[in-house]
Amino acid sequence: MQKNVLVFPCGSEIGLEINNALKFVKGLKIYGGSSVADHGKYTFKNYIDGIPNVADENFIPALNRIVEENNIDYIFPAHDSVVLTLAQNKEKLKAEVLTSSKEVCEICRSKKLTYETFPEEAFTPHMYRDQNEVQEFPVFLKPDVGQGSKGIALARNKEELAYHLSKPNNLLILEYLPGKEYTIDCFTDRHGELKFAGMRERRRIKSGISVNSMTLKMEPQVREIAEVINQKLQPQGMWFFQVKEASDGSYKLLEIAPRIAGTMSLYRNKGINFSLLSLYDRMGFDVDIIENDFTIEVDRALINRFSLDISYDKVYLDFDDTITLNKKINPYIMMFIYQCMAKEIDIVLITKHIHDIRETLRTLKIDPSLFLEIIHIKQEDEKHKYFSVDKSAIFIDDSHSERRKIKEKFGIPVFDIDAIESLIDWRN
Numbered sequence: 001m002q003k004n005v006l007v008f009p010c011g012s013e014i015g016l017e018i019n020n021a022l023k024f025v026k027g028l029k030i031y032g033g034s035s036v037a038d039h040g041k042y043t044f045k046n047y048i049d050g051i052p053n054v055a056d057e058n059f060i061p062a063l064n065r066i067v068e069e070n071n072i073d074y075i076f077p078a079h080d081s082v083v084l085t086l087a088q089n090k091e092k093l094k095a096e097v098l099t100s101s102k103e104v105c106e107i108c109r110s111k112k113l114t115y116e117t118f119p120e121e122a123f124t125p126h127m128y129r130d131q132n133e134v135q136e137f138p139v140f141l142k143p144d145v146g147q148g149s150k151g152i153a154l155a156r157n158k159e160e161l162a163y164h165l166s167k168p169n170n171l172l173i174l175e176y177l178p179g180k181e182y183t184i185d186c187f188t189d190r191h192g193e194l195k196f197a198g199m200r201e202r203r204r205i206k207s208g209i210s211v212n213s214m215t216l217k218m219e220p221q222v223r224e225i226a227e228v229i230n231q232k233l234q235p236q237g238m239w240f241f242q243v244k245e246a247s248d249g250s251y252k253l254l255e256i257a258p259r260i261a262g263t264m265s266l267y268r269n270k271g272i273n274f275s276l277l278s279l280y281d282r283m284g285f286d287v288d289i290i291e292n293d294f295t296i297e298v299d300r301a302l303i304n305r306f307s308l309d310i311s312y313d314k315v316y317l318d319f320d321d322t323i324t325l326n327k328k329i330n331p332y333i334m335m336f337i338y339q340c341m342a343k344e345i346d347i348v349l350i351t352k353h354i355h356d357i358r359e360t361l362r363t364l365k366i367d368p369s370l371f372l373e374i375i376h377i378k379q380e381d382e383k384h385k386y387f388s389v390d391k392s393a394i395f396i397d398d399s400h401s402e403r404r405k406i407k408e409k410f411g412i413p414v415f416d417i418d419a420i421e422s423l424i425d426w427r428n
Helices: 013-022 059-069 080-088 102-109 111-117 158-165 220-233 262-268 274-282 331-342 357-363 400-410 417-423
Strands: 003-008 028-033 046-048 074-077 139-143 153-155 171-175 181-188 194-206 209-216 237-245 251-257 297-299 314-317 346-351 373-376 393-396
Touching (some): 003 013, 003 059, 074 080, 074 274, 080 102, 102 111, 102 220, 111 251, 139 158, 153 158, 181 209, 181 220, 181 262, 181 274, 194 220, 194 262, 209 262, 220 237, 262 274, 262 297, 314 331, 357 373, 393 400
Parallel strands (some): 003 028, 003 074, 028 046, 314 393, 346 373
Antiparallel strands (some): 139 171, 181 194, 181 237, 194 209, 209 297
16 A cells, blocks of 8 residues: 655755655655755655745645645654644644654754753753853853754853853853764664664764764763663654763763754665654554664765756667776666666667677677667768657767767757766656
8 A cells, every 4th residue: 555755845955865765665655845946856756845934824734735635644854843843733734744742852952951851861961051150161052943053153261152142042051072973873663662773973064964974883871872862752763863072081962853864874774764664663563673784984965966948759879988988888878778768768879889789788788679779880971860850859979079960960959978967867
């Protein structure tokens, strides 16, 4: 039986990770929802835009209309503010929200409430009541409610402290933690059992997002922190917390979040799919976890996704240094070829290959039936003579001169190998 899942907002790093985690799962149909035009429309096949902002009074009614129109069964919140709003309105929503209880979400959304929930624990950082209490510098300042690195500051003396506190940012004054920062990705099932906790180092951070991270062996002290949080808060499904090393080497709590983290992709590639585990748990299944025994590192940067205002139903494709790359198969071209097959776009292979092209295809294990036609011409011949542009067509060839001839003759779009990325449709 198919289940429909809405990810909102789908263009956040969190939303993109949920899509990557669920897009190949049999029996699931994934929808991406957004309030503003964002990257989600390039990655979600079923994309819904124009959803009111989470702070809009029409947000819940509009979301319910989308749920009804698309038969949505589950909603995955993909932003901290959305997590809280959906948790607070669970009873009004016509689909099940995949996060923890309202009480847990309210505690986690406030750093002050989070720290006050664990007042006697050694892992709770010291929080000063006011600036007059501070005798030792530096101290760290961060907003009570916020995400990433927005609004944080380091005060090295009383003057800097007074300056930062003069701004209306509702800053907390906390002990300074000079050491490394770690995230612990967790999953708790509906029975309250902490089924998994995995530690990773936040090795490079950009705009509050961990862009380089590596899995680590779990430290016993950190595992104990995970157990205490799990027992006290009783979250359900995926959640994570962050710690940082104090000057004495101990671990201090930074924050807790009852949602997917974008960099949970790291442990997902070790076998722990937090999004899917959370979904199965909510469906009432008892889950089993298999973690592969290797260390894995992730490094993230901006990626390109394109939208072209052309359509085509035929591709003329070169072979040498196009399908091949250093006499081996170019995997990006093969991805594109199979994409065309799925979309029923005809591919005509046209080549001046000096050997028997069918024999070369066999050697490379490329099935000739992938091509509507294979046109094998001599070196001195002209490719344009074999074109039949009765359909909207494009031409792909590594040769600049060949591309120019075809462009001048037929006026169709022509592409070099470096532009193949613009032809890949990443929506699933």
